[in-house]
Amino acid sequence: MHPDVAKLVEAGRIPRPVGERLSQLAPGNFCIHKSFGAGKVTDWDLPAKKVTIDFEKSTGQTMELQFAFQKTEWIPAEDFRAKKIEQLEELRTLSKSDPIALVVHLLQSHGGSMTGDALEKELSGAVIPEPTFKKWWDATKKTLRESRLAAVPQKRTEAIVLRTGDRSPAQSLVADFEAARDIKGMIRALEAIAADIGAFENDSDALKRLLSDIDEGAKKAARVQLGQALQLVAARDEVISSSKALELESSAVRLSDLLLSADPSRLAEEAGTLPSSRQRAVYEAFPNAFGDIWVSKIVKVFDSVGARGVTEIARILLERDAMPALVTHLRSAIARRALGPDALIWVCRERKGPAAEIFSxxxxxxxxxxxxxDHLSDGPRKTSRLQSLLGDDKTLLTDLVAIMDINETRNFARRLLDCPVFGELEKKSLMARIIKARPETAELVNGSNQKRPDEVLLVSWESLEKKKTELDDIVRNKIPQNREDVKIAKSYGDLRENFEYKSAKDMEKYLGFRRTALEKEIANSRGTDFKGSDAGRINIGTIVTLADAAGAETEITVLGAWDSIPETKTVSYLSEVGKALVGRAPGETVQVRDEETEQMQTLTVRSIRPFNP
Structure with missing residues (x-):
């Protein structure tokens, strides 16, 4: 304990634990700050409760003692980060004479492990010149793997782990697996084993002992964590394929076994969370799992497995000459407007390749x-990537309108101009591409159509009040709170690596966008209770009875722009169903998409009556 602090403790002015922590901030000691990096305490003023620290990224930083207590952590003088401050030239010399010793010292200072990204951040520029770092690290990494002193994964984002004790590298890797407390830990341990399979060249028995544990773990996880069970078995198969001494027992759990026992409704969602290589292994197991019907099974999950999944499934079907089944499925789904955003993105990107037959x-x-x-729903956006594709792919719209007749092109252009998702500048940019390809559409943005007034939205008083309440909460509560959050986060230091500041600024953008959108919607809306609606034809504020070919009847209520309630068959007049119904009279037929099956069906209008709130 520092002598000056010891006097305060002996006098009873501060508790001993506080004195010990305060002594760590005595001049000459070293510390680490999340934003400023490592630093050396140069001075302190105990009566004024201030401390001055020379940080890597900010020299002469004066801080309140209480703030320094909370935001810094003591490090010993022999710590790598401390040596960067006072012994930098020695570290630079060591990087040339013994790079392995340098890396080991760095790992020891970080508790024995750190990611490749973190290692580069610590060394590049300060210890090793930035232009030569990659070459230096590639050579050092190879030597480090050969030395078996550390487990070095393939991915930069995974931890390099220093091996300690008297155990061999193989024994250390097996011990890591056996110490894993959950499936995720077992998967990470298997990945480390696969990356360092050479360590088991003379000790394959250690690996064989793990196989039964993997089987047991996969069986247990499959009941509640199907995705992790699939990933565990796929990781095991990677280890086996890397080792010449290992063979899978006939009774072992295989990916095909997990697929057969999986709930079909969970399979797509769980598989879609896996890395691309593991997803591919899962989809390649479909033939063994389902035999002759494997193509129909894999096509059913195509729409729901995410961006990586649709790419892998399409590649497998193409390799096995099974694309006709996918083409048939996609044509049907597109006609029913039932295809998800990731599958649609694939169709657009592959329009001159495997998806050429489907592109229409x-x-x-x-x-x-x-x-x-997606814009009308209240949930999180699911189509951001699809919207970005329209802008980023410079020839997509050109290719689309090239295969349309003039009426289809005009209808498509009108819908794009009316689509509330796009801003005015974005609409102009997209329309410019369409007009360049099809000059006859220029009339849509010329003359009276150039400055179209915003359409007045008819809405229920209840939905209008909800929008106003949300806007009031944003203006009165969320925006002021966000301003405070930005100020507080800004005080934490280096804005380039200040997560709290970035998050607060992102929220600031979102709140500003949401406020503008709500203000525009409210200004363009007119509240109504729907009383007195004309029931001679289907109008806003009417209930229509429809009958299918078999005579089965269903009732649909058509209400305001923000009043869709699928559970009660209440639709907005702006929805696809609402637009198809409005204006129809009793006796007329109409094509309506079923909300549950997504199938188009022909219905006859039986009767119409006013909605009674």
Missing amino acids: ADVGASVLNLLEN
Whole structure:
């Protein structure tokens, strides 16, 4: 304990634990700060409760003692980060004479492990010149793996782990697996084993002992954590394929076994969370799992496995000459407007390759339909990547309108102009591409159509009040709170690596965008209770009875722009179903998409009556 602090403790002015922590901030000691990096305490003023620290990224930083207590952590003088401050030239010399010793010292200072990204951040520029770092690290990494002193994974984002004790590298890797407390830990341990399979060249028995544990873990996880069970078995198969001494027992759990026992409704969601290489292993197991019907099984999950999944499934079907089944499925889904955003993105990107047969005018209608429906829903955006694709792919719209006739092109352009997802500048940019390819569409943005007034939205008083309440909460509570959050986060230091500041600024952008959108929607809306609606035809504020070909009847209520309630078959007049119904009279037929099956069905209008709130 520092002598000056010891006097305060003996006098009873501060508790001993506080004195011990305060002594760590005595001049000459070293510390680490999340934003400023490592630093050396140069001075302190105990009566004024201030301390001055020379940090790597900010020299002469004066801090309140209480703040320094909370935001810094003591490090010993022999710590790598402390040596960077006072013994930098020695570290630079060591990087040339003994790079392995340098890395080991760095890992020891970080508790025995750190990611490749973190290691580069610590060394590049300060210890090793930035232009030569990659070459230096590639050579050092190879030597480090050969030395078996540390487990070095392939990915930069995974931890390099220093091996300690008297155990061999193989024994250390097996011990890591056996010490794993959950499936994720077992998977990480298997990945480390696969990356360092050479350590088991003379000790394959150690690996064989793990196989039964993996089987047991996979069986247990499959009941509640199917995705992790699939990943565990896939990681095991990678280890086996890397080792010449290992063979899978006939009774062992295989990916095909997990697929057969999986709930089909969970399979796509769980598989879609896996890395691409593991997803591919899962989809390649479909033939063994399902035999002759494997193509129909894999096509059913195509729409729901995410961006990586659709790419892998399409590649497998193409390699095995099974694309016709996918083409048939996609054509049907697009016609029913039932294809998800990731599958639609794949169709658009592969329009001159495997998806050439599917790329049609219906693809454009499906894209706009998805964007509009996603915009009207209250949940998180699911179509951001699809919207970005329209802008980023400079020839997508040109290719789309090239295969449309003039009426289809005009209808598509009108829908794009009316789509609430796009801002005015974005609409102009997209329309410019369409007009360049099809000059006859220029009339849509010329003359009276150039400055179209915003359409007045008819809404229920209840939904209007909800929008106003949300806007009031944003203006009165969330925006002021966000301003405070930005100020507080800014005080934490280096804005380039200040997560709290970035998060607060992202929220600031979102709140500003949401406020503008709500203000525009409210200004363009007109509240109504729907009383006195004309029931001679289907109008806003009417209940219509529809009958299918078999005579089965269903009732649909058509209400305001923000009043869709699928559970009660209440639709907005702006929805696809609402637009198809409005204006129809009793006796007329109408094509309506079923909300549950997504199938188009022909219905006859039986009767119409006013909605009674």
